[in-house]
Amino acid sequence: MKDKLFSGIQPSGDIHLGNYLGALKNWIALLDEYDAIFSIVDYHAITVPYEAHELQQRILDATAIVIAAGLDPERSTLFVQSTVPEHTELCWILGTVTRISDLERMTQFKQKSQQFYQTVNMGLFAYPVLQAADIILYKAKAVPVGEDQAQHIELCREIVRKFNKTYGETFPEPQAILGEAKRILGLDGQAKMSKTMDNTIGLAEDPKSIQKKLNKAVTDPARVRKTDPGNPNICNIFTLQHFFSTPSEIEYVDRECRVAGIGCLECKKILGKNIIAEILPIQEKYENLKYQKKYLQDILAAGSKRCQEIAATTMEEVREKLGMR
Numbered sequence: 001m002k003d004k005l006f007s008g009i010q011p012s013g014d015i016h017l018g019n020y021l022g023a024l025k026n027w028i029a030l031l032d033e034y035d036a037i038f039s040i041v042d043y044h045a046i047t048v049p050y051e052a053h054e055l056q057q058r059i060l061d062a063t064a065i066v067i068a069a070g071l072d073p074e075r076s077t078l079f080v081q082s083t084v085p086e087h088t089e090l091c092w093i094l095g096t097v098t099r100i101s102d103l104e105r106m107t108q109f110k111q112k113s114q115q116f117y118q119t120v121n122m123g124l125f126a127y128p129v130l131q132a133a134d135i136i137l138y139k140a141k142a143v144p145v146g147e148d149q150a151q152h153i154e155l156c157r158e159i160v161r162k163f164n165k166t167y168g169e170t171f172p173e174p175q176a177i178l179g180e181a182k183r184i185l186g187l188d189g190q191a192k193m194s195k196t197m198d199n200t201i202g203l204a205e206d207p208k209s210i211q212k213k214l215n216k217a218v219t220d221p222a223r224v225r226k227t228d229p230g231n232p233n234i235c236n237i238f239t240l241q242h243f244f245s246t247p248s249e250i251e252y253v254d255r256e257c258r259v260a261g262i263g264c265l266e267c268k269k270i271l272g273k274n275i276i277a278e279i280l281p282i283q284e285k286y287e288n289l290k291y292q293k294k295y296l297q298d299i300l301a302a303g304s305k306r307c308q309e310i311a312a313t314t315m316e317e318v319r320e321k322l323g324m325r
């Protein structure tokens with residue numbers, strides 16, 4: 001029997017290159033190695049302001065885009081988090097073995113509380129506890145994540161140790177699996193690529209818009225004129241070239257940038273062409289899938305059924321260990 005892998009993605013059709021490079025590609029590469037469970041994490045999504053009437057559509061859009069990107073529903077389990085209420089039950093229980101001081105030092109909580117300072121809530125604070133419940137409810141051993149989530153997985157391991165010590169060996173300690181693209185910066189070259197920072201390229205974005213955004217993206221700040229030599233090592237466009245361009249194109253840009261042999265616009269055209277070539281088949285599949293509501297709902301329903309069965313078994317064991325049965 002294969003080990004279980006768990007990962008989640010927030011419900012949005014606006015999945016961007018940061019999600020694609022930092023998470024999705026890694027998930028897809030691991031499909032054959034693990035019994036992979038992927039969740040559209042709607043409980044997490046409601047920890048920040050959102051439009052309730054859009055949520056169901058966002059869930060279907062997210063499902064369509066991850067399948068279009070290569071998450072084969074025949075080789076994995078895809079479901080919506082809130083259809084398995086044991087996630088929140090286990091979250092509550094894990095909350096009783098989680099130190100408040102550990103939650104307070106979480107970088108993501110600090111960032112989000114600044115960003116959403118008017119609506120900081122307990123759900124946002126307890127986000128990593130729910131994330132731990134998401135993972136260990138299925139006794140998953142592997143969690144593919146971006147570098148920014150590694151701290152949460154370390155906390156999850158700590159929570160597991162505390163639970164097992166208190167109530168007896170129950171859960172395995174999951175391992176974070178970091179992909180090749182650990183941290184993808186946005187077009188500002190400063191912050192992590194994120195929709196709220198408005199520095200993204202969307203996976204479903206129109207090719208013209210992609211090139212337009214790339215043309216405005218920040219490069220080596222010391223390269224003011226085309227005749228100034230540049231330093232690719234400090235340029236985010238060059239970092240992105242590594243994920244989309246051929247070795248000879250990367251070598252060409254590296255060499256010519258340093259001697260002002262090419263301008264940034266030419267470099268960005270090479271990148272734009274390669275990004276568009278890679279994501280165009282995904283966009284075509286997404287355009288077709290997003291209108292197949294019944295097909296998407298059936299995939300999610302089958303995933304929920306399987307996850308409900310696993311979750312029920314785990315929670316029986318947990319309740320017994322807690323003296324609740």
Ligand code: SF4
Nearest residue numbers: 230235238257264267
């Ligand atoms: S030529 Fe390319 S790598 Fe060099 S600074 Fe411009 S965008 Fe960056």
